[in-house]
Amino acid sequence: MNPILSLSLLAVVAYVTGKNAEQWRHRTIYQIITDRFSQGTTSGNSCDLHNYCGGTFKGIENNLDYIQNMGFTAIWISPVVQNIEGGYHGYWANNFFKVNQHFGTEQDLKDLVSECHKRDIYVMVDIVLNHVGPIGTDFGQISDFNQESYYHSRCQVVDYNNQYQVEHCRLADLPDLNQENDFVSKKIMDSVVWLTNTFDIDGLRIDTIPFISKDFWAKFKKECLVGKLNDIYVVGEVLNGDIAYVAPYANILGATLNYPLYFSIKSSYGQRQSMYNIRSVLNAEPSQFKHVEHLGTFVDNHDNSRFLNDFPDVSNFKNALTFQLFSKGIPIVYYGSEQLFNGGADPYNRETLWNHFNTNSEMYNFFKILVAFRKAHIDEIVTSDHVERYISDEFYAFSRGKVFIATTNVGSSYARVQHDVTYHPYDEGTLLCDLFYPTDCVKIENGEFTVVLLHGESKVFYPKSLM
Template sequence: MLPIHHHHHQNSNPIKKGKVNNIGKSSAEWRSRSIYQIITDRFSPSESGSGKSCPLLYTYCGGTFQGITSHLNYVKSLGFNAIWISPIVLNLPGGYHGYWAQDWFAVNPHFGTQADLINLVKTAHSMDIWVMVDVVFNHVGPVGFDFSEISPFNSSTHYHPYCQINNWSNQTEVEYCRLADLPDLDQSNNFVYKTLSNWITDFVLNTFGFDGIRIDTVPEISKTFWSDLKTNILAPKYGDIYSIGEVLNGDMNYVAPYANILGATLHYPMYFVLKSIFSQGGSMYQIRNTINSARSLVKDTSLLGVFIDNHDNPRFLNYESDYKLYQNALTYVLTSEGIPIFYYGTEQGFNGGADPFNREPLWPTSFNQNSYLFTFVQKIMNFRNTHFQEFLNNPLQVERYVANNFYAFSRGNVFVATTNVGSSYGRLQYTITYHPYSDGTVLCDIFWGNNDCETVTNGQFTVVLLNGESKIYYPQQ
C-alpha cells in the first residue's frame, strides 16, 4: 500500500519529520497511554456469553478479534486507553499464543479474518483506545529442520546453523542459536532482512494501522538489526513509532543499550525489584536504586513499560496471596515513572502459575465489573485519567520519602504512598517534610475521599497507612 500524502493540512495531523503516513503513534505520544495486555486466545470468543471454560490451557481456547472488539467497553471502563494483543500471523498447530509463526503474511484464522482485525483497530480508535501488536523477528515455529513448512522462510539458508542456547552469558550463542528449539532466522541474509522489512511495514502496519509494536525476544537478535529496524525500516515511514522490546533480564546494564536503540523496553529490572519488595519483604530502597540506575543508563525512562504481571511469569497472587501487597504493587505500577502495562485477569484476581497456567480464559468471569480488584484498579485509573495532565507534564517521579517498608513519590501534585508491611500490620506512620505543597493545602486520599484528608502545616503532613494499604493523595478541589 502506498502512503497517502495529505495536502489539506486542516484535515490531517502535522506530518512528523520523516513520517509519510498517519500510521503509528510516536514514543512521546504513548506517554498518554496505559496499556491493558491481552492474550488474544484468552480474552473473549466471538460468541460472547458461551461461557465455556477451557480445560486445556496449552492449546486454543477460542478467543478472537471479534471477541476483543465486543468487549473494548470493559477495557475502557477499567480505565485503560491502549491494548497489546498477541502476534497475529498464522501459526503452526497449537500456537494459540502467536509465537510459532508458520505463514508470516497470513492472519491466524483461529483469531478471525483480516477484516475482523481491521475492524478491531478501527473500533478501538473510535473509542480512543490505541492498539499495540506483538511482533516476532527472531524465530519461526517448531518445525525442526522441515523448513518447507514455513512461508516464506522455506530454506535452510534463511536460518543460522543449528545450535541451542545453553549458555545465556554467551551473547553470540544467544543471538545465533535456537531459543527452545525454535529455528533461528538469520537477519543478515538479504532475503530474510528484506522480507522482514516488507512484512512489518506493508503487511503488519499498513494493512491494520497499529499504533505501536511490542517486540519479542530482543537479545536474541544483534543490536545492528534493531538499529536498522528503527532507523532504516520504521523511521522513514512512521517516524518514531513507539516500539517496546522484551529484554527478559534484571540487569539494567544489559537492558539499557536495547532500550536506547529501540526507544523502550519492558522494565524487567523494576519487575524483579517489585517482586522482591512486595512478595519477599525486600527493602523499598531498591526502588530508589533501580530508578537511579535506569536514569543514568537509559535516555528516556518515562518510556519504559512498568509491570508486575505478564504471560511469561507466574501471576503475583500465585506466589503471594496477600491482596494488600498486590494492591501496593499495582498502585506503584499504575502511577510511577514509565508506561503502565496491566495484564488481563489481574482485575479479576487471577492467580495462575507458570505458563500456560497464567494464561487463563477471562470469559468465565462474565467480565464482572464489580469484583474487588476491578473496582480498586478502576479507582486509580479514573483518577489518573481525570488528572492526566499531572502525569503527562511530570513524566519523572520525585522521591519524597523512602524507608525499608515505605516508599513515597510525587508527580506534579499527585502524592503516592506505598508499603510492603502487608495486611496484618496495624498502623504505619511517616511525617513528610519534602513535598511540593504550600501550608494550608488539604490533601485527600483517592480511596477514602473526603473522609481521609491531611492538612499541610508548618511545612509538613502525616501519612498514616492502616493494615498495609496504599494511598494516593491529591489537593482537595
C-alpha cells in the same frame, strides 16, 4: 498543483501510520492474550491451556466497554500472524503476511482496530522477528522462509551468558532466522510495514530482542521504524534484570519493558525486602537509559508467574500496582489482574477471562479509580518528575506533580504504618484527600502531614481543591 504530484503526496500520507513514544506516554495499556480474553461473549467453555481456547478479535471488540470503563486507553494484543498449529500464543509464525485464522479474519482485526480508534484506544500488536514455529528442519512449512539458508545453525541456546550463542542458536528449538541474510532482513521488515499499515496499528511490542544482534536492531530502527513507519513506538522484550544489559537495546529501539524495575517491585512489594531496592533501580536507570519515561512498566505478564501466585497477599499486590501506575514509564496491566488471577508459570498464567467479567469485583474497582484518575490527570503526571518524598524499609512515598503516592510492603496483617512527611510539594493549609476514600483527608500544618496506612493499604492523595 500537479495532479500526479498530488496523488504521490496522498500516497505518502496514507503510508504513514503509528503513534510515537510521546503520544504513548499519555496512555495506560491493558495487555491481552487474544486466545484467552473472550470467545465473543462474557461466557465461554473451559479448555486445555496448552492449546487454543477460542478467544477472538471479535471477542475483544465485543468487550471493549469492560476495558474502557476501567480507564485504559490502549490495548496490547498477541501476535496476529498465522501460526503452526498449537501456537495459541502467537509466537510460532509460519506466515508473516497472513492473519491467524483462529483469531478471526483480516476484516475482524480491522474492525477491532477501527472500534478501538473510535473510542480513542490505541492498539499495540506483539511481533516476533527472531524465530518461526517448531518445524524441526521441515522449512517448507514456512511461507517465504522455506530454505535452510534463511536460518542460523541448529545449535541450541544453553548458555544465556554467551551472547554469540544467544544470537545464533535456537531458543527452545525454534528455527532461528538469519537476519544477516539480506532477503530475510528485508522480508521481516516488509512484514512489519504490511502489518502496521494494513491494520492501522499504533504501536508494537517486539519479542525476544536480545536473540537478534544490535546491528540488526539499529538497521530496523532506521530503515523500518523511522524510515517507513513514522518512528512508531515500540517496546522490546529483554527479559533480564541487569540495567547494563537491557539499556543498550532500549537506547537503540527507543524502549524496552522495564524488567530491572519489575524484579525490584517483586522483591520490595512481594518478598517484603527493603524499599531501598526500589530506590536503587530508580536512581540507577536515568544514567543508562536515554528515556526512562518511555519504558514499559508492569507487575504481571504472560512470561512470568503472576504476582499473586508467588505472593498471595492482595494488599501487597495493590501496593505494587499503585507504585507502578504512577512511577515513570508507560504502565501495562495484564488482563485478569482485575479479577485476582493467580496463575503460575506458562501456560497457567494465561487463564481464560470468560465467565469472569465481574465489573463489581474489588480489583476492577481498584483499577477503575486509579486508572481513571491517571487518565484525567495524565498531562500533570507525565510532565512531572518522579520525586521520592519518604523512604524506609517498609514504606515508599513519591509524588508526580501534586499527586502524592504512599505505599507499603508490610501486608494486610500489619495493623498500622505511620510517617510524618515534611518533604512535599504543597502549600501550608492544603487539604489532601485519598482517592480510595475521599473523606479520608489530611491538612498540611506546620509544613508537614501524617500518612497513616492501615492493614497494608496504599493511598493516593490529591488536593481536595483540585479534585
